[in-house]
């Protein structure tokens with residue numbers, strides 16, 4: 347620009363037309379700028395081809411920087427496309443249905459498996475609320491109540507034979523990731539196992555009744571039996587009774603696993619139920635323990651009376667069986683602002699901490715000999731766990747070896763009624 351001004355001044359001075367040459371130089375300069383601006387505007391508007399090359403003065407620098415930015419942009423775009431391609435291939439290869447949802451449940455994105463398993467169609471269903479497309483009540487309640495800690499199982503809306511297990515994970519900014527797996531095989535296996543246990547227990551009942559009948563007949567003619575035969579007879583009776591208890595407990599467990607949940611509207615008068623259970627426990631203890639009952643008289647629970655009786659009795663009877671003579675057993679039924687509690691504490695043998703997480707497994711015993719000797723089946727706490735699950739309750743176990751144990755069932759206040 348300085349060179350142009352000097353040249354214009356020189357030519358103007360020589361020809362005596364300084365103003366004219368200055369005007370000419372300024373106009374030329376402006377036109378050159380306008381040309382560059384025009385090239386730039388055209389390139390920006392069409393967005394095609396490489397940025398304008400060459401140029402003079404500041405424009406060569408502008409064009410050069412643009413060129414660099416563009417190359418950088420292309421490289422990034424290529425990398426992003428590769429990532430996107432890889433992500434698409436990965437999600438397409440994934441056997442699990444994957445859906446990205448907004449917190450309101452609107453579908454943002456889903457993979458091919460989600461199309462197959464949940465019946466979502468692309469792009470038609472993007473933006474739709476998932477509960478309008480997957481309408482199973484279990485799934486709808488799960489999303490509405492945001493119970494994301496555990497998975498939810500429901501049949502596929504496309505194929506009723508397919509059982510899906512879905513998990514939702516909140517992530518990023520108000521987004522949810524839904525992953526659904528096909529668990530049909532696992533489900534069938536679980537059903538086969540349940541049916542097998544139920545059938546075996548059921549089949550064992552008849553021969554067991556026959557055996558017990560004959561044993562009773564023999565008992566009637568005890569006067570004809572020798573001392574040795576009588577001892578054998580008692581042993582056989584004891585074992586037959588034990589087997590009967592195992593079969594009964596297994597059948598009860600099968601029923602708890604397969605039955606519909608207990609009716610919520612049935613009111614169970616827990617205090618009077620506990621009166622009966624503690625009376626039975628006192629009979630079993632035969633004066634060897636102090637058994638105290640402390641129950642809130644107006645506090646009732648809604649649920650299945652028979653199964654609750656079974657669960658509570660198992661806990662109280664366990665306390666008697668695992669507490670040495672002279673011990674104290676305390677049975678409590680009360681509520682606070684958070685929950686209602688059924689609690690059994692004893693001053694018994696206690697349980698080492700590493701056993702506690704496994705106590706509710708079937709046939710898990712800390713001391714097999716003691717369990718058998720006191721008439722245990724190893725199924726009592728498994729029954730307790732199932733009954734509590736069916737009442738949306740859970741079991742808490744605190745114990746110290748040699749000092750005693752506290753078994754507490756936590757019931758939601760929603761299931762309690764006050765009279």
Ligand code: ADP
Pocket residue numbers: 660664665668669692694695696697705706710711712713717718721722723724725726727728751
């Ligand atoms: P079992 O019929 O063997 O008692 P349960 O399922 O009722 O089976 O209990 C599992 C195991 O838990 C028992 O074998 C026993 O070792 C332990 N247990 C249960 N209740 C108590 C208790 N009150 N004190 C100490 N140990 C207990």
